[in-house]
Structure formats: C-alpha cells, structure tokens
Amino acid sequence: MSKEIPYKIYLEEQEMPKEWYNVRADMKKKPAPLLNPGTHQPMTLEELSGVFCEELAKQELNETDAFIEIPEEIRNFYKMYRPSPLVRAYCLEKKLGTPAHIYYKFEGNNTSGSHKLNSAIAQAYYAKKQGLKGVTTETGAGQWGTALSMACSYFDLDCKVYMVKCSYEQKPFRREVMRTYGASVTPSPSMETNIGRKMNADFPGTTGSLGCAISEAVEVAVSTEGYRYVLGSVLSQVLLHQSVIGLETKAALDKYGIKADVIIGCAGGGSNLGGLIAPFIGQKLRGEADYRIIAVEPASCPSLTRGSYVYDFCDTGMVCPLAKMYTLGSSFIPSANHAGGLRYHGMSSVLSELYDQKLIEATSVEQTAVFEAAQQFARVEGILPAPESSHAIRVAIDEALKCKETGEAKNIVFGLTGTGYFDMYAYAAYSDHTMTDYIPTDEEIAASLAKAPKF
Amino acid sequence: MSKEIPYKIYLEEQEMPKEWYNVRADMKKKPAPLLNPGTHQPMTLEELSGVFCEELAKQELNETDAFIEIPEEIRNFYKMYRPSPLVRAYCLEKKLGTPAHIYYKFEGNNTSGSHKLNSAIAQAYYAKKQGLKGVTTETGAGQWGTALSMACSYFDLDCKVYMVKCSYEQKPFRREVMRTYGASVTPSPSMETNIGRKMNADFPGTTGSLGCAISEAVEVAVSTEGYRYVLGSVLSQVLLHQSVIGLETKAALDKYGIKADVIIGCAGGGSNLGGLIAPFIGQKLRGEADYRIIAVEPASCPSLTRGSYVYDFCDTGMVCPLAKMYTLGSSFIPSANHAGGLRYHGMSSVLSELYDQKLIEATSVEQTAVFEAAQQFARVEGILPAPESSHAIRVAIDEALKCKETGEAKNIVFGLTGTGYFDMYAYAAYSDHTMTDYIPTDEEIAASLAKAPKF
Numbered sequence: 049m050s051k052e053i054p055y056k057i058y059l060e061e062q063e064m065p066k067e068w069y070n071v072r073a074d075m076k077k078k079p080a081p082l083l084n085p086g087t088h089q090p091m092t093l094e095e096l097s098g099v100f101c102e103e104l105a106k107q108e109l110n111e112t113d114a115f116i117e118i119p120e121e122i123r124n125f126y127k128m129y130r131p132s133p134l135v136r137a138y139c140l141e142k143k144l145g146t147p148a149h150i151y152y153k154f155e156g157n158n159t160s161g162s163h164k165l166n167s168a169i170a171q172a173y174y175a176k177k178q179g180l181k182g183v184t185t186e187t188g189a190g191q192w193g194t195a196l197s198m199a200c201s202y203f204d205l206d207c208k209v210y211m212v213k214c215s216y217e218q219k220p221f222r223r224e225v226m227r228t229y230g231a232s233v234t235p236s237p238s239m240e241t242n243i244g245r246k247m248n249a250d251f252p253g254t255t256g257s258l259g260c261a262i263s264e265a266v267e268v269a270v271s272t273e274g275y276r277y278v279l280g281s282v283l284s285q286v287l288l289h290q291s292v293i294g295l296e297t298k299a300a301l302d303k304y305g306i307k308a309d310v311i312i313g314c315a316g317g318g319s320n321l322g323g324l325i326a327p328f329i330g331q332k333l334r335g336e337a338d339y340r341i342i343a344v345e346p347a348s349c350p351s352l353t354r355g356s357y358v359y360d361f362c363d364t365g366m367v368c369p370l371a372k373m374y375t376l377g378s379s380f381i382p383s384a385n386h387a388g389g390l391r392y393h394g395m396s397s398v399l400s401e402l403y404d405q406k407l408i409e410a411t412s413v414e415q416t417a418v419f420e421a422a423q424q425f426a427r428v429e430g431i432l433p434a435p436e437s438s439h440a441i442r443v444a445i446d447e448a449l450k451c452k453e454t455g456e457a458k459n460i461v462f463g464l465t466g467t468g469y470f471d472m473y474a475y476a477a478y479s480d481h482t483m484t485d486y487i488p489t490d491e492e493i494a495a496s497l498a499k500a501p502k503f
Numbered sequence: 504m505s506k507e508i509p510y511k512i513y514l515e516e517q518e519m520p521k522e523w524y525n526v527r528a529d530m531k532k533k534p535a536p537l538l539n540p541g542t543h544q545p546m547t548l549e550e551l552s553g554v555f556c557e558e559l560a561k562q563e564l565n566e567t568d569a570f571i572e573i574p575e576e577i578r579n580f581y582k583m584y585r586p587s588p589l590v591r592a593y594c595l596e597k598k599l600g601t602p603a604h605i606y607y608k609f610e611g612n613n614t615s616g617s618h619k620l621n622s623a624i625a626q627a628y629y630a631k632k633q634g635l636k637g638v639t640t641e642t643g644a645g646q647w648g649t650a651l652s653m654a655c656s657y658f659d660l661d662c663k664v665y666m667v668k669c670s671y672e673q674k675p676f677r678r679e680v681m682r683t684y685g686a687s688v689t690p691s692p693s694m695e696t697n698i699g700r701k702m703n704a705d706f707p708g709t710t711g712s713l714g715c716a717i718s719e720a721v722e723v724a725v726s727t728e729g730y731r732y733v734l735g736s737v738l739s740q741v742l743l744h745q746s747v748i749g750l751e752t753k754a755a756l757d758k759y760g761i762k763a764d765v766i767i768g769c770a771g772g773g774s775n776l777g778g779l780i781a782p783f784i785g786q787k788l789r790g791e792a793d794y795r796i797i798a799v800e801p802a803s804c805p806s807l808t809r810g811s812y813v814y815d816f817c818d819t820g821m822v823c824p825l826a827k828m829y830t831l832g833s834s835f836i837p838s839a840n841h842a843g844g845l846r847y848h849g850m851s852s853v854l855s856e857l858y859d860q861k862l863i864e865a866t867s868v869e870q871t872a873v874f875e876a877a878q879q880f881a882r883v884e885g886i887l888p889a890p891e892s893s894h895a896i897r898v899a900i901d902e903a904l905k906c907k908e909t910g911e912a913k914n915i916v917f918g919l920t921g922t923g924y925f926d927m928y929a930y931a932a933y934s935d936h937t938m939t940d941y942i943p944t945d946e947e948i949a950a951s952l953a954k955a956p957k958f
Contacts, residue, residue: 055579056583127509128511224928224931225927227930228930229881423683427685430584430657467614470676472683475682475683
C-alpha cells in the first residue's frame with residue numbers, strides 16, 4: 049500500500065463496530081467454567097443472575113455466539129469518545145532510531161482516563177434495562193470506579209463504590225472524580241458489611257485489599273433490593289465488551305493495509321489485553337493469520353509468568369464463584385511499593401486458557417524499567433501514560449530496539465490503556481530516584497497458592 | 504444541509520490549517536502598541552528581541568499580514584493531537600430540553616490538558632530555530648507550564664518554570680508532570696533572582712503571585728546567555744498561534760453547513776477566546792457575517808466587565824512592557840477562594856480593543872454557578888471540564904435555556920479549553936458545599952487601578 053499513514057488513524061462513525069466479538073466461540077478448548085464455591089458445580093444462569101444483571105450473566109455463559117450486537121444506546125455512548133485513535137508513534141520511532149513501525153491504540157481520551165469505560169457503559173446499560181436501582185463495585189487504583197461512576201451518571205443509576213482504604217486515602221482526587229459523577233465512595237474494609245466488620249476486627253488498622261473490597265461490594269449487591277454487582281476485569285463479559293478496542297484497531301490497520309507482526313498489551317485481570325487481541329486471536333484460532341501476542345505483567349504481581357493454572361477464589365470473603373486461572377493465590381498482595389494497578393492475583397480465564405494453549409506469550413517487567421519507558425514515551429509522544437499502560441510501552445520499546453539490531457521493519461502494535469494524571473506520586477518517586485523494585489520470592493507465591501481450594 | 508451531524512466532527516489531516524490568522528490585519532483601529540516602561544515609546548523589534556525570541560517579537564509587532572504560515576515542524580507536532588474534535592453536545596441538549604444546538608471545541612485531548620500547547624509548541628520551535636539553549640516562563644495553576652515543558656521536551660530545550668509558590672505547594676501533581684517532561688520548577692518568589700529576594704524580604708512568608716513569577720522569569724531570561732522569556736497568554740503572538748482553534752472550528756462548522764449564532768469562550772488573559780473567535784471576528788470586521796461573541800470571566804477577576812481601558816504594568820516587578828488593556832490594576836489579586844485560573848489582572852490588548860469597539864460582549868459569573876455547570880456537563884457529556892472552561896459552559900447552558908423559553912434552535916458554540924483532573928480540591932469543595940463566592944468591591948478595584956502608570 050502506498051497510502052501515507054497519518055499520525056492518527058481515525059475510523060469514521062460508520063466504520064465503528066456494531067457487534068462485540070466473543071473469542072470463546074472460536075476456541076476449540078473453551079475456558080474452564082466458573083464454579084459454585086459451595087458445590088463446585090458450574091454456575092448456572094440462575095445462580096449468576098443473583099449477583100450479576102441477567103443479560104450480563106447470559107454473556108458470561110455464552111461460548112457459542114461469535115458476535116453479539118452492541119445495543120444502540122451503548123453505540124451512541126461510544127460515539128461520545130470513540131472511535132479512539134490508532135496512533136503511529138513516529139516520534140518514538142525516530143528517537144529510538146528503529147526501522148520498526150510502532151502503533152498504539154490510545155484509550156485514554158475519555159474522562160475516566162482509561163479503557164474501563166467501554167465495559168462500564170455496557171454494564172450500566174444492562175442494569176438500567178433490567179430496571180435496577182443501582183450497582184455496587186470495588187475499585188483499587190480507581191480507574192474502574194471512575195469509569196463506572198460516569199456510566200451510571202449517564203443512565204441515572206445509583207453507584208456504590210468500595211474503594212481499597214489505602215487508595216481512598218492516598219488518591220483523594222480519584223475519589224472526588226467519582227463523587228463529581230454522583231457515586232458514593234466508601235473506604236474498604238468498611239463497617240457497613242459483615243465481611244468489612246470482620247476484617248476490621250481481625251486486622252485492626254488494615255488498609256484493605258482488592259479481594260476484600262470485592263467481597264463487600266458483592267455482599268451489598270446481593271442483600272440490597274434492586275442492586276447487582278459489577279466488575280471491571282477478569283470476567284469473560286468484560287473481555288467481550290473490550291473487544292471494541294481490538295475490532296477498531298484491526299479495522300484501522302486494515303484500512304491502511306498494515307499487517308501487525310507483534311501485538312503487546314499490559315495484563316492485570318486481562319480486560320485490556322483480552323479486548324485488544326480479540327479479533328487477532330480469532331484469526332489465529334481460525335488459522336487465518338498469525339501474530340506474536342505478548343502479555344506484559346508487573347514482576348511484582350506475575351500471575352501468568354509465575355502463577356499456577358488452577359481453580360482459585362476470586363475474593364477474600366470467598367463469596368464469589370471459583371475461577372480456573374493462572375493465579376498467585378487469593379491471599380497474594382503485591383508489595384506496597386508497587387505503584388500502579390495490575391494488582392489482581394489472578395488472570396481472566398479466557399486469557400489463561402489461551403496462554404496455556406501457547407497462543408499468547410507472557411513476560412514480566414520491573415517498575416523502574418516501566419517508568420523509564422513511561423518518561424521516555426511522554427517526552428517524545430506527548431501523552432503521559434498510566435503506569436499500567438507503560439508496561440506495554442516498555443516491551444514495545446524493547447521489541448523496537450531488537451528491530452534496530454536486526455534491521456527488521458516490523459509492525460509493532462500496543463495498547464495504551466490510559467493516562468497517568470492520577471499517578472504523579474509514582475512519577476515523582478521515579479524522578480527522585482526513590483522508586484524501588486520488588487520481586488516476590490518463590491516461597492511467598494507458594495505460601496499464597498497453598499491456600500487455593502483443593503479438588 | 505441534510506447531512507447528519509456526528510457526535511464529533513473531525514477534520515482530515517489535509518483539512519487542518521496551514522496558516523495562522525492574524526486578526527489585527529483586519530482591524531481598522533489597531534490595538535494600542537506595547538510601550539517601553541522607561542520611555543513610554545512603542546517597543547521596537549530590537550527591544551522586544553532582548554526578551555522574546557526574534558521571530559516571536561516580529562509576530563508581536565506584525566499588524567499587516569492576515570495569514571502567517573505555520574512552519575512544517577509545528578504542523579507535524581499539531582498532528583499528534585490535532586485536529587481537536589468539535590463535539591455536538593447531544594446529551595446536554597437532551598438534558599436541558601433545549602431546541603438549541605450546542606457545539607464545543609474540545610482542546611483537552613493532549614497531555615497538557617488544555618489549549619496552551621498550541622502556542623507552547625510554536626514558541627519552543629522559534630526558540631530552537633534561533634539556537635537558544637532554553638526558555639523561562641511563569642505558571643500559576645500550571646496549565647501553561649505543563650504545556651511548555653512538553654513542547655521544550657520535544658525540541659530538546661531547557662525549560663525553567665517559576666511557579667507561584669502557593670500552587671507549587673498545593674498542586675504537587677502539576678509540578679511533577681512538568682518534571683516528568685524534564686523542566687526545572689522553582690517556587691516563586693525564589694531566592695534566585697533580585698525581584699524574588701526583594702519580595703521575600705519585603706513580604707516574609709508570601710505565597711507569591713503571577714505578576715511576581717513573570718518578573719522572575721523575565722529577569723532570568725534577560726540575564727542568562729542563550730535564554731529568552733515566553734508567555735502563555737495576553738500577547739498578540741499567543742492569540743495568533745491559538746487561532747488554530749478557531750480556524751478548525753470554522754472549518755468543521757462549514758463542512759456541515761452550520762452557521763454559529765453565538766460563540767462563547769472563557770477569558771483570563773485571552774489566549775483561548777482570542778484564538779477561538781479569530782476567523783469569526785475576521786468575518787465580522789470585513790462585514791461578511793455577524794455573530795454574537797461572549798467573553799466570560801470570573802466575577803472575582805472581572806477585567807473586561809469592571810476594569811478600566813488604560814495602559815498598565817504587566818508584572819509586579821514592572822520590568823515588562825506596558826500594555827493598554829482592560830485591567831484591574833497590576834496589584835489586583837483575586838480572592839484566595841477563587842478556584843481555577845483566569846486570575847490575570849488584565850486582558851489581551853487585541854480583545855480589549857475589540858471589546859472597546861463593541862464587537863464582542865462580556866459577562867462575569869460566580870464560581871459556585873460555574874461548578875454547578877461543570878458538574879452537570881460532566882455527568883451528561885462525560886468530560887470533566889477545567890474550572891476555566893466551565894465559565895463558558897455556564898453561559899452556554901444559560902443561552903440554551905433562553906432558547907428553550909423562546910423556542911429558537913440557535914447554534915451555540917463554545918470553547919472547552921481543557922480538563923479538570925488537577926482541580927479536584929475545587930470539585931470537592933463544590934460537592935461538600937464549602938465553596939463560596941467572592942466579588943471584589945468597587946473600592947478594591949479602584950485602589951488597585953490607582954497604581955497604574957499615569958500618562
């Protein structure tokens with residue numbers, strides 16, 4: 049193709065996806081099902097519908113439909129901030145002196161500041177459609193809570209967020225963004241729930257964990273008339289909604305006849321990576337094309353690269369279904385010096401299964417190397433990346449530097465999931481050279497994994 | 504025109520402006536010239552070139568060329584974040600139940616988070632081209648300093664920012680963004696300059712002011728080999744660069760055959776408003792079209808609506824040229840409870856002259872009303888607006904509500920200059936009902952104006 053590639057490839061409104069892509073439909077060996085924590089039997093639609101909105105429960109269980117229509121109301125909302133640009137990183141390429149072509153799909157161009165909004169709006173829509181009064185959720189660093197509060201505001205739904213206490217205190221701005229959009233934000237563990245009261249009693253002064261906040265949010269959802277629980281990652285429904293990222297990316301590349309060689313995404317619970325790679329892995333599963341796909345996780349929370357592929361608890365209170373996933377054990381808590389997101393102990397069961405089938409690779413990186421890449425990227429590309437996203441930047445730069453050695457003009461595509469405006473303490477630590485790395489020992493991981501359910 | 508109007512009107516790369524528009528060329532009565540503070544004679548190119556980059560000094564004095572080419576390097580940088588979208592505020596219209604069509608030009612889609620980058624990159628470019636080592640500047644709330652640090656990073660120029668001390672301490676995140684982009688940030692008044700040492704001696708414990716930070720930055724620029732001073736608003740060169748906002752806005756409206764009825768922008772020093780309205784006021788000056796144009800300023804710093812049109816000092820140290828402008832007096836400092844930007848005591852001489860010729864209107868609004876509009880806008884349109892921008896939102900909503908009464912389907916266009924991520928303390932104060940309003944008394948303004956130079 050001789051068509052000159054612009055800095056940003058935008059799709060026209062009419063080129064935007066009208067259907068999400070459900071990668072499970074093309075998987076011969078499906079991801080392992082969610083299990084009832086009491087009976088160890090696969091969760092039924094009825095059981096799931098007690099916790100989740102009914103339509104979302106259906107999506108969670110749907111392994112057969114490759115395409116699921118995006119309701120018009122959601123498409124209209126998407127139009128407010130989508131299509132997101134696929135950016136050719138000309139400046140970064142020049143700075144690195146690499147023959148590689150680097151592209152990034154930028155999902156930070158909305159107030160939530162991250163890709164999380166893509167699923168938040170879908171989940172809020174289905175809650176509204178079901179006639180619910182509101183939803184509950186947890187948030188750690190705050191990206192998901194921010195996105196959900198925006199989505200609920202749009203549909204006039206009540207939104208109760210349980211925010212890990214240390215983040216609630218250390219990230220007051222995130223909290224205030226959620227309040228501005230009308231959400232109630234409660235530090236977790238709180239005194240409002242049984243699990244919260246128990247945690248506060250058992251561990252006085254605890255600053256909370258994501259697993260505990262999940263348990264609190266679920267407890268409130270199932271015990272409050274007209275409420276359901278929603279989650280921003282890990283679940284297959286979330287990866288389904290996030291497929292809009294990958295579908296747009298592929299459409300934009302196709303528009304200019306570009307064939308990706310390497311696709312790179314950061315991976316915590318898997319929402320971004322699962323969405324970004326969806327249509328590409330679909331081609332791979334159908335034998336239509338091949339791509340190198342790399343999941344990048346923090347060395348401090350390395351579920352794919354150092355975890356075990358077993359059934360595990362999803363939360364501290366053990367009220368959620370069990371999921372088979374690459375996991376570090378539900379009691380694993382990344383070192384407090386770990387600066388940004390990607391802190392969940394497990395990985396989406398879809399991605400776990402794809403990884404187990406060796407359809408995707410995984411690598412882990414340390415945070416000082418991540419922030420080095422973040423700063424370098426910001427200075428040439430202008431965008432201040434979220435620490436989460438910067439994991440992908442690190443590996444994209446490394447791959448581009450390999451191309452410099454070999455002289456290969458590979459097409460490297462990575463997901464830039466969001467912006468780092470609320471992570472300036474971490475950037476300051478990097479600038480001040482006070483940031484440190486921490487890699488958990490094998491013993492730590494083994495001790496945490498030992499508490500996984502045995503069956 | 505029957506063409507359906509999308510949520511966001513994007514221009515193609517080739518539709519982007521290749522020239523800035525210099526509104527002074529079409530003004531029969533020109534803005535009053537900058538004067539040498541010693542001789543009271545118009546500043547010469549030579550004098551201006553001691554403070555500013557030579558090419559920028561030329562632009563400052565250029566009243567004859569209607570169009571000035573945007574150098575290719577700057578256009579290439581613009582392509583990284585421009586064209587910015589012109590958004591049809593469908594959701595806001597629906598919420599208000601107005602027949603009006605509301606459009607906003609969103610300039611917050613870059614890491615600086617505001618329109619300031621449009622001029623920052625131009626100024627950095629000319630500094631680099633002149634072979635300078637670096638530039639100095641001041642920043643208050645931090646939007647300009649952030650933008651300039653990005654621009655300098657791109658061109659590998661040193662960037663010294665004097666940041667008003669209270670902002671330096673209260674807005675550590677802004678400071679860290681600038682450091683991430685490689686700028687040095689010094690709280691003002693500092694002990695590094697004569698004026699800084701004098702202010703610290705005369706007013707022990709002072710938390711600084713914009714006027715003092717300007718004086719410090721100018722002092723360092725003129726006394727350091729290879730440095731010049733740059734400014735983010737007020738100057739005619741800045742309005743010239745910001746005309747890219749208005750040119751894109753007009754091109755996008757024209758593309759869909761939309762004729763604006765009312766154009767609204769917030770006004771501090773005038774950089775955004777002057778840029779947004781440039782091509783429209785040009786048509787007005789040439790008698791080709793008519794528009795209502797409204798400048799919105801804070802009731803706590805009302806230079807157009809309550810100031811006098813006289814020559815005044817631009818800085819505390821009185822080292823800068825004198826400018827004829829609507830001013831509250833250079834010693835005027837808005838109440839400390841004023842939350843967001845737009846704190847400069849004077850107004851761009853171009854806008855002052857247009858206002859004096861009654862080609863634009865002005866109004867002032869109180870901050871609680873501004874944050875009410877900001878919150879309402881965020882909840883339906885998704886974007887979290889900067890307090891500055893929200894002044895324009897307030898008046899756009901008021902105009903749309905008038906249309907609801909009259910049944911008129913007016914086209915209302917306003918400038919959404921940036922995002923409010925770094926203003927969450929103010930949003931929190933609004934949410935907590937602790938935000939208050941303050942309107943200066945006539946006596947306060949008169950006392951400050953009494954110190955303006957007499958001649």
